Amino acid sequence: MSTAKTKGPGHILVVDDDREICTLIGKFLKKRDYRVTLVGNGHEMRRALGEWSIDLVILDLMLPGEDGLQLCRDLRARSTIPIIMLTVMSEETDRIIGLEMGADDYLAKPFNPRELLARIKAVLRRVKTNADATSQTRPRTLYFSGWRLEIGRRQFFSPNGLLVDLSGGEFDLLVVFAEHPQQVLTREQLLDLTHGRSQGAFDRSIDMQISRLRRKIEISHSAPELIMTVRGGGYSFTSNVSQHEPSDP
């Protein structure tokens, strides 16, 4: 998997086993200031979706040993992320388009990059237009080590039930950690998942946020228990995160 470090109008995940097409799309979109992540199969796709903040998926229908249609349905079943399918130009195309697999748009290979861009923009435009009314918000609350994190109302409570005063950025960071427990997150991932932005070489802003966050949630100042540093790797949230309130001990 390769990830380009570009800020811009969105982060696009390209799922295609064809190196050449990947490179082509990647270069083209990067030039247009999109952030691009390239993967070659369904497994990598799922991983990338967990690791990055993806705005749109471009999915090849023909992946070796996999069913693109099924991938698309799975994806749609679990999220509302926009999908553009790449299909082979043939008579089959029409039938595929007719299938209700839930993609937002389709494009036959070989294609003109400008057309891809136009369709990307169109899909993102439609999504944006509908973003207002669409959002069905479930009250998501996460629990860990006695703490309670209410994501929807952006509030965080300590084990003794007191509201903890976190700044917006600190809260976002904590949410990302709680949603990715027990795995190492690089600074770049953290930056992407919190701000949707990519980092320059010497960006230490995440370190600062970590430091400030720790000051407010770590009991022991010298031995962090919730957010552990992984030297050379990033940070890892060590606690067990549950979606339900633990039974009182």
Added chain:
Amino acid sequence: MSTAKTKGPGHILVVDDDREICTLIGKFLKKRDYRVTLVGNGHEMRRALGEWSIDLVILDLMLPGEDGLQLCRDLRARSTIPIIMLTVMSEETDRIIGLEMGADDYLAKPFNPRELLARIKAVLRRVKTNADATSQTRPRTLYFSGWRLEIGRRQFFSPNGLLVDLSGGEFDLLVVFAEHPQQVLTREQLLDLTHGRSQGAFDRSIDMQISRLRRKIEISHSAPELIMTVRGGGYSFTSNVSQHEPSDP
């Protein structure tokens, strides 16, 4: 202009000066239970749009004496109605520009009717998916954190049942928040949803409205609980909004 009065999956407006193509499309779609209206130029198109409830427009880019691209752009500027363009096979540029102008798909002439049908279905399906979420009728009374917001009557009651005196703009803003709970709304969105206008770069009027609204509905003046600011993002209404009066505590 000729209109076929058939009930069915949708009402399609075909804009093409070529009699033969019109007839072809018309017959084909009518056979599939679509309602079809055929017109030959931009003027008739606008009239038809005013007279009927059109679900989708099929627009020929090559109309005598008119610019199909311009028509497409005008259409898109005024509504979100789905558009499928008909283009000449050789003019790839036109197709792309069309997509950039806001068309939802295109089809090169000459085309296979089945292909047209597939694309019509695909486009309508996309729109329908979106529309479902959009078109729920909004309840006129909302409850949150003990407060009661009667949208129709434009009255707002505090937890102790007293009428709160809000100005018109403050009320509008509160309604927007209550209808989009637990999600971050940018200043631009707020301005658009309240006044239907877009903002200049340094517009702080929303900040003022927020400040004034907070003064009237926030208990703690220093730590807002209902309207939380998201630095760099906008504001978020944190409360759980219910359509029904909560059971008495």
Added chain:
DNA sequence: CCGCGACGGTTACACTATGTTACCAAAAAG
């Protein structure tokens, strides 16, 4: 065991976004 280099934690500071007060113009009320 010591020293070096890289990495990460922290402090200080600059900058930017936001909150708020004061003031004024436009709109509504009378």
Added chain:
DNA sequence: CTTTTTGGTAACATAGTGTAACCGTCGCGG
């Protein structure tokens, strides 16, 4: 037409966040 209310702009106060710099610590090789 006068009074009142509302909403917007300007200006200042304040909190949040990124950058730079300094230092401590960890790993590693000598």
